[in-house]
Amino acid sequence: MLQQTKDARDRKTLLWLYRHHFLTIWYIREEEVDLVVKKVSESALKQSPVDLSKTFFSLTAAITCRVALGQNFHDSGFVIDQDRIEELVTESTTALGSFTFSDFFPGGPGRFLDCLFRTQKRINKVSEELDAFYQHVIDDHLKPSGRKILDAPGDIVALMLDMIDKNYYFKLSVDNIKAVLMNIFLAGVDTGAITMIWAMTELVRNPKAMKRVQENIRATLGVKRERITEEDVGKVDYLKHVIKETFRLHPPVPFLVPRETMSHIKIQGYDIPPKTQIHINAWTIGRDPKRWTDPEDFIPERFENSSVDFRGQHFDLLPFGSGRRICPAMSLAIATVELGLMKLLYYFDWSMPNGMKGEDIDMEEIGTLTVVKKLPLQLVPLQRY
Numbered sequence: 001m002l003q004q005t006k007d008a009r010d011r012k013t014l015l016w017l018y019r020h021h022f023l024t025i026w027y028i029r030e031e032e033v034d035l036v037v038k039k040v041s042e043s044a045l046k047q048s049p050v051d052l053s054k055t056f057f058s059l060t061a062a063i064t065c066r067v068a069l070g071q072n073f074h075d076s077g078f079v080i081d082q083d084r085i086e087e088l089v090t091e092s093t094t095a096l097g098s099f100t101f102s103d104f105f106p107g108g109p110g111r112f113l114d115c116l117f118r119t120q121k122r123i124n125k126v127s128e129e130l131d132a133f134y135q136h137v138i139d140d141h142l143k144p145s146g147r148k149i150l151d152a153p154g155d156i157v158a159l160m161l162d163m164i165d166k167n168y169y170f171k172l173s174v175d176n177i178k179a180v181l182m183n184i185f186l187a188g189v190d191t192g193a194i195t196m197i198w199a200m201t202e203l204v205r206n207p208k209a210m211k212r213v214q215e216n217i218r219a220t221l222g223v224k225r226e227r228i229t230e231e232d233v234g235k236v237d238y239l240k241h242v243i244k245e246t247f248r249l250h251p252p253v254p255f256l257v258p259r260e261t262m263s264h265i266k267i268q269g270y271d272i273p274p275k276t277q278i279h280i281n282a283w284t285i286g287r288d289p290k291r292w293t294d295p296e297d298f299i300p301e302r303f304e305n306s307s308v309d310f311r312g313q314h315f316d317l318l319p320f321g322s323g324r325r326i327c328p329a330m331s332l333a334i335a336t337v338e339l340g341l342m343k344l345l346y347y348f349d350w351s352m353p354n355g356m357k358g359e360d361i362d363m364e365e366i367g368t369l370t371v372v373k374k375l376p377l378q379l380v381p382l383q384r385y
C-alpha cells in the first residue's frame with residue numbers, strides 16, 4: 001500500500017553492508033567506550049562535571065568514522081575536525097527535517113518563498129560541505145598508498161570501492177558510495193547519542209530506577225570487573241527495560257521516514273487519496289494514554305512480563321520504525337547504547353552538579369528530523385570501581 005520513496009539500490013547496498021560488516025566491528029565499540037570510561041575517570045578524580053551530551057556525540061561519531069571511513073579521530077591528521085563533523089550532522093538533520101515552502105506550494109510560488117527565506121540554500125550548503133568531505137575520504141582511499149584498511153575487515157568506503165573494482169553482483173558508482181555515507185552519517189551519529197543522553201537524564205531524575213539498574217548491572221557482572229565486553233551485552237534485563245522506556249518517551253526520530261500512499265485508502269473513517277505523504281508520529285504513540293498507563297512517567301518496570309518490543313512488530317513502540325524501511329542498523333545501535341550505558345553505570349555513580357536535584361533538570365527538546373535534549377546534560381561522576 002505504501003510506496004517506498006528512496007533509491008532501491010542504496011537500500012540494497014546498505015542492507016548488504018550492515019549484514020556483512022557492522023556486526024563484525026564489536027572491538028571498535030569496545031575500544032571507543034573504554035576511552036570514554038578513561039576520560040570520565042579523569043573527571044571523577046577532579047570531581048568535575050562531565051558534559052555527557054558531548055561525550056555521547058563524540059562516542060557515536062568516533063565509532064561511525066572508524067566503521068565507515070576507517071579513520072580514527074584519535075590519530076593526528078584526521079581530515080576534518082571532530083567538532084565540525086558533529087556540527088555538520090546536526091545542521092544537516094535540522095535542514096533536512098525542516099519543511100520547505102515547495103513541500104506545501106509545489107512549483108514557482110514555493111521556489112520563490114524558499115529562495116526568499118534561503119531554505120534550499122541552507123540545505124545545499126551543508127550538503128556541499130559533506131560531499132567535499134566524502135570525496136576527500138574516497139580520494140584518500142584511492143591513493144596508491146592510501147587505501148586505509150586500518151581495521152580488518154576493512155572500512156565501509158574500502159569495501160564499497162572493492163565492490164566497484166570487482167564488478168560485484170550489483171553495480172555501484174561513486175555517487176552511490178556518497179549516498180550510503182550520507183545515510184550512515186545522518187542516521188547513525190546522533191540517534192545513538194540521543195538515546196544514551198535521555199536514558200541518563202531519566203535515570204538521574206528517577207533515583208529509584210537509577211539504584212535498581214546499577215544494582216542489577218553490578219550484581220550480574222560481579223564486583224571490580226576490569227573489563228566489560230560485548231559478551232556482557234544483553235545480560236541485564238532491567239537495563240533493557242530502561243532502554244525501552246527511554247525509546248518510548250524519547251524516540252530519537254519522532255516522525256518515521258515519510259511514506260506515500262499508492263492507492264486510495266481509508267483509515268479510521270478518513271479517506272486518503274493516492275500519492276499522499278503519510279507521517280507516523282512515534283513520539284505521540286509512545287505517550288498515548290489509551291495505550292500506556294501513566295504515559296508521562298518513566299517506569300521501566302512496565303516492560304517486566306511484557307512482550308512489547310521495539311523491533312517493529314509492536315506498533316505501540318516504534319523507535320526504529322517498522323516494515324521494509326525499518327532501521328537497518330538496529331542491532332548495531334542497540335549494542336552501542338547498551339554497552340555505553342552499562343559501562344558508565346557500572347564504573348561510576350552519578351549526581352547533579354552544584355547540589356542540584358534530578359527534578360531540576362531541564363527536559364526541553366530541540367530538533368526536527370531527530371530530537372535531542374536542548375541543554376547539555378552535565379553530571380558529576382564518582383568512581384565506584
Ligand code: HEM
Pocket residue numbers: 006011014064183184187188189191192195251252253256257258318319320321322323324325326327328329330332333334337
Ligand atoms: C538508537 C539508535 C537509532 C534509532 C532510534 C534509529 C531509528 C531509525 C528510524 C526510526 C528509521 C526510519 C524507519 C522507518 O521509517 O520505518 C531509521 C532509518 C535508518 N537508520 Fe536508524 N536508528 C538508529 C541508529 C542507526 C545507526 C547507528 C545507523 C547507521 C550506522 C542507522 C542507519 C539508518 C538508515 C541508513 C536508515 C534509513 C533506511 C531506509 O531509508 O530504508 N540508524 N532509523
